[in-house]
Amino acid sequence: MSRAVTIAAAIAAGIGTFAFRYLSFADFSNDHYLHLARAQQMLMGALPVRDFNESGLPLMSALSAGAQATAGPGLHAEVVLIAAMFALAAALSVVAARTVTRSVALALLAVTATVVAYPVSYSYPKVLPYAAALAAAALYADKPDRLRLGLLAAAVVFGFLLRHDHGMILGVGAAAAVVARHWPLRTAAVPLARLVAIGVLLAAPYLVWVQMYEGLGTYIRGGIDLSRREASKAVWDPPAFRIDRTKPLFEPTVGPWQPVINVRWTPGLPEPYRQSRERLHGLVRPERLEPNIWRYEMTRWSSGTLRDIVEDPAIADTNGIHRSDFYMQNPAPGFVERWLMRVPSPAAGLYPVDNGVAVTYYVAWLLPLAATIALWRTWPALAPGLRALVVMAIVAQLLMNRSMLRDPLVTRARDVVAPFAVLLPFVVTGLWTAARSLPARVAWRAAATLLLAVTLWGAAAAGSFGGKLEETRVRLGSAGMRARAEELREELAPPRERMGRLEMPIVDYLRACTPPESRILALTFAPELFFFTGRGFAAGHDSLLPGFYDSPRHATLAVERLAAEDVPFVIADSETEAEMPAAHPRLSAYVHERYREVARFAVAGEKRLIVLADASRPPARTFGDGRMPCFHS
Numbered sequence: 228m229s230r231a232v233t234i235a236a237a238i239a240a241g242i243g244t245f246a247f248r249y250l251s252f253a254d255f256s257n258d259h260y261l262h263l264a265r266a267q268q269m270l271m272g273a274l275p276v277r278d279f280n281e282s283g284l285p286l287m288s289a290l291s292a293g294a295q296a297t298a299g300p301g302l303h304a305e306v307v308l309i310a311a312m313f314a315l316a317a318a319l320s321v322v323a324a325r326t327v328t329r330s331v332a333l334a335l336l337a338v339t340a341t342v343v344a345y346p347v348s349y350s351y352p353k354v355l356p357y358a359a360a361l362a363a364a365a366l367y368a369d370k371p372d373r374l375r376l377g378l379l380a381a382a383v384v385f386g387f388l389l390r391h392d393h394g395m396i397l398g399v400g401a402a403a404a405v406v407a408r409h410w411p412l413r414t415a416a417v418p419l420a421r422l423v424a425i426g427v428l429l430a431a432p433y434l435v436w437v438q439m440y441e442g443l444g445t446y447i448r449g450g451i452d453l454s455r456r457e458a459s460k461a462v463w464d465p466p467a468f469r470i471d472r473t474k475p476l477f478e479p480t481v482g483p484w485q486p487v488i489n490v491r492w493t494p495g496l497p498e499p500y501r502q503s504r505e506r507l508h509g510l511v512r513p514e515r516l517e518p519n520i521w522r523y524e525m526t527r528w529s530s531g532t533l534r535d536i537v538e539d540p541a542i543a544d545t546n547g548i549h550r551s552d553f554y555m556q557n558p559a560p561g562f563v564e565r566w567l568m569r570v571p572s573p574a575a576g577l578y579p580v581d582n583g584v585a586v587t588y589y590v591a592w593l594l595p596l597a598a599t600i601a602l603w604r605t606w607p608a609l610a611p612g613l614r615a616l617v618v619m620a621i622v623a624q625l626l627m628n629r630s631m632l633r634d635p636l637v638t639r640a641r642d643v644v645a646p647f648a649v650l651l652p653f654v655v656t657g658l659w660t661a662a663r664s665l666p667a668r669v670a671w672r673a674a675a676t677l678l679l680a681v682t683l684w685g686a687a688a689a690g691s692f693g694g695k696l697e698e699t700r701v702r703l704g705s706a707g708m709r710a711r712a713e714e715l716r717e718e719l720a721p722p723r724e725r726m727g728r729l730e731m732p733i734v735d736y737l738r739a740c741t742p743p744e745s746r747i748l749a750l751t752f753a754p755e756l757f758f759f760t761g762r763g764f765a766a767g768h769d770s771l772l773p774g775f776y777d778s779p780r781h782a783t784l785a786v787e788r789l790a791a792e793d794v795p796f797v798i799a800d801s802e803t804e805a806e807m808p809a810a811h812p813r814l815s816a817y818v819h820e821r822y823r824e825v826a827r828f829a830v831a832g833e834k835r836l837i838v839l840a841d842a843s844r845p846p847a848r849t850f851g852d853g854r855m856p857c858f859h860s
Contacts (some may be wrong), residue, residue, distance in 0.1 A: 233325045238334055242319035244342050249310035249344075250699035250711050255302070259349040259757050263305060264757040264769045266291035271763050277440040279767040283431065283450050285354055286388035300761075303719035312351040316358040317342055320648035321363035321466060326369070326616055328652040333679075337651040344587065345690030346643040351422075355632070357387030357623060360397045364404045364619050368612030371408055371809050376418060379404075380425035384739035391450060396626040398426065404619035407609055445780070453775070459687035466636055468583035474576035486525045486555050488536075488547035491687060494519055496541055505543050508532065508666035519543070528555055550554050572693050580637065583688025585641045588632065590682050591749065594650040595624040601657040620649035641689055647682065657681050732834055733828040734759045737796065740850050745793040750807055754835060765794045766814070773803055773810035774843070782813040787815065792839070796857040798821050801835040 255263075259285055268279055275288065276688040290312075291305060298304035319336055324334035360382040367375040383401050387394020391663050405422055409415035437446045470476075490510070493502055494517075504515065509532065510523035525532075533553040536542060573579035598621050606614065612736035626647040633643055658675035662668045687693075700707035703804035735746065737760045746765035747757065754769050756762075766785040768776060776785075797818050799807065822839035830836050838855075840846075848855030 229325075232331055233322060233372050236325070236331050237318040238322040240335060240342075241314040241322045244317035244542075245310045245314035246708070247695070247699060248313045249306060249715070250701075250708055251695040252306050252310075252715060253698060255305070256844070257753070259305075259347075260755040260758050262291050262349060264754040266295055267758055267761070268763050268769075270295060273763070276437055276446070279764070279769075280781075282453060283391040284352065284389065284454060286385070287390065300730055301719055303716065305718065306715070308350045309351060313346075314349065315343070316355040316645070319355075319358040319362040323358065323365045323616065323620075323649045324652050326365040327613060327649055328656050330652070330656075332647075333340050333652045333655060336679060338647050338685065340647050340651060340686040342646045343683070343692045344686035345692065345695055346641045346642045346644070347638055350638075350642050352386070352389035353627075353642045354645045356382065356389055356393055356397060357627075358648065359385060360401060361616065361623075361646070361649055363622060364401065365612075365616050366475045368404065368408050368615040369731070371418065373421065376405075376421055377425050380422050381429055383426055384429040390432060392630065394455065394649045395539065395697060396623055399626060399790055400619040400623040403622045404615040407618040410611075426762060435454075464828070466580050466581070466588050466640075467580040467583050470582075471578070475574040477571040477575040478574040486528050486547070486557060488525060488545055488555075488690060489516065489520060489522050490536075490542055491544040492522045493541050493543050500541070504539060508536050508539070510745065521578035530554060545765055573688060581686040583690070584640045584813060586681060586685025587644065587689045589638060590647070591624065591628050591632065591640065591643050592683060595621045595628075597657075597672075598650050598785070601654060605657070617653050620653075621647040625651060637689070641686075647686075651679065651682055661752050662728045668708050679749075704804060731756075731759070731828070731830075733798075733826075735839065736826070736828075736838070736850055736855060737762065740855070740859055741795050741846065742793070742859045745795055745858070748794050748797040748818070749797055750787065750811075750814075751836065753798060753800070753830075756798065763790055765792050771807075771811060773806040777810055782811065785814055786817055789814075795844070798838040799837040799839065801827070801833070801837060804837060 256411040262284070265279070266274070269275070269288060269292040272347065272369060273279055275285050289517055290308060294308040298307065302578040320338045320341060321334055324325050324337050325331070328334055328337075336373060341354065357388045360379065363375070363379040367379050367856040376480075383394060383397045386397045391396040401422060405419050406412060406415040409418055432444060437443055488510075505511075505523070509526035511526055513523045516522055530553040533548050533555070536549050537553065549552075549556055573582075598617055602609070602614065602617060602621075624643070627643040627646070632639055655675045655678060656679065658671045661671040684846060698711070700711040703710075734756065737756065739760055740759070741747070746763045747760070748765040749756070749768070749770050751860075752770040756763050757769060766789040768785060771785075803810075808819075818839065820842060821841060823842045824837055825840045827835040828838070840856050841858070844858060846858055847860040849855060849856045
């Protein structure tokens with residue numbers, strides 16, 4: 228029965244998460260287009276490492292390529308993929324959470340915290356492999372056989388292929404779980420060796436591929452160098468809490484919102500009589516539009532109320548009511564919306580996003596500390612399987628915090644919530660059962676409730692849950708959600724499958740003036756250009772910036788690839804234009820000799836994208852005002 232309940236809860240969490248992530252989709256940041264550009268490059272026949280630079284996320288690009296190949300080109304396939312990845316993570320997190328608590332409700336609440344934190348779209352590799360590894364560890368801890376050990380190793384390798392540093396974190400966490408499950412160390416040595424051997428065996432095909440086309444040593448050194456550059460951006464200033472009592476501290480989760488109608492009153496109606504009819508029909512906040520026409524918000528909108536309004540002799544006509552069947556032409560708020568109107572949410576005075584990020588940040592450090600103390604106090608009484616799973620979650624959480632909690636915290640704090648699914652119910656359960664005397668029991672249970680509530684609130688506030696929920700149109704019930712799904716399909720379907728919501732003149736220019744098989748060299752960070760133009764990136768790089776891929780080996784390989792490719796245009800930007808010759812001297816010299824500036828396009832603020840065209844080839848025609856060359860007829 229317990230297994231059936233767990234499966235049902237996992238399925239429910241997965242379905243709910245998929246609907247929430249899919250219906251709340253607004254847009255992808257330009258960082259997400261890195262993976263889409265690489266996925267597109269793979270669909271053009273190129274492969275990572277062999278044909279283009281791979282920065283440690285090979286499987287992420289491959290999954291996007293698979294979605295595009297299966298569901299067709301464009302953004303819709305990626306939106307579905309992202310929603311499915313987060314949904315699978317939620318379902319697997321329920322499996323792990325149920326191992327540390329008998330309460331399905333508590334397990335679902337803990338998983339809800341990881342969902343409403345709303346990690347950005349390209350962060351599913353920071354959530355899914357952790358959920359998968361913790362679920363696999365839960366299965367192995369319950370029954371430590373070779374098959375389940377293999378599942379745990381596969382989850383670690385899955386994380387490694389999605390993003391290499393996550394594989395390292397999960398590898399350490401899985402090793403700690405195996406040691407904890409088979410303690411003492413001499414007993415754990417054999418299963419630990421098996422875990423490592425299976426992991427190496429599963430990762431071997433990719434490692435052999437890297438050795439063939441780049442060399443493992445070079446690949447590892449490049450990854451370490453990239454990690455060091457990213458780590459140099461780290462900011463370790465703990466976030467502070469903020470409050471402004473001059474602004475509202477709370478507001479309804481939805482609304483307040485009421486249906487609006489226009490009423491044309493009978494000419495010559497006395498003012499007091501009109502006002503009495505307004506009160507009778509529950510019409511509030513009057514706004515005069517014309518001498519006899521007023522706009523109102525409605526406080527009641529039953530069919531009987533609407534009939535009374537339509538049939539009132541003092542009212543000549545209405546707009547917003549279906550006058551023959553007595554229902555609102557615009558949907559009136561349903562049960563869910565009316566309920567949400569009564570639920571208070573933090574308003575501007577509480578700085579919900581900033582304070583939510585701060586709460587999530589501190590909870591991410593508090594939970595492993597509290598779990599460690601609980602383990603130390605109750606170790607002999609705990610089942611070996613439970614100890615192993617909690618140890619893995621503690622190790623994973625601490626390593627994630629150490630490597631990922633950096634600027635900008637508004638994004639990064641939401642990236643480390645996956646282990647919450649295990650640590651939160653473990654700590655809450657421990658507090659709930661910590662004492663036997665009534666006063667102490669009340670105090671500890673109050674602390675457990677507070678921890679759970681604060682964690683949920685912090686995650687929801689950090690993830691702007693209210694705004695995301697509004698996007699889903701759940702307030703309008705099933706009809707509203709169906710309408711939202713249809714809107715997404717239409718918005719991201721052909722012929723808009725490439726442009727999505729991005730409208731940039733440079734995209735039109737590059738699409739019109741380059742052959743489909745040509746490539747574009749980007750001496751800037753603008754990966755969305757490749758995806759929306761449908762063109763591949765040149766020299767094996769989707770972006771080149773000062774400080775990255777600037778070794779002689781990278782320069783030689785980039786120039787060799789560039790010389791063998793059809794590259795009509797090079798894209799630079801006004802912010803890094805002056806730095807590029809010193810940062811990438813050989814590549815800059817190659818571009819300077821062969822390309823000339825033909826256009827500049829505004830992007831944001833003062834930044835401009837600079838288009839340089841191949842000076843050695845005659846254009847097939849011109850574009851726009853006749854000054855920009857086209858190399859495609």
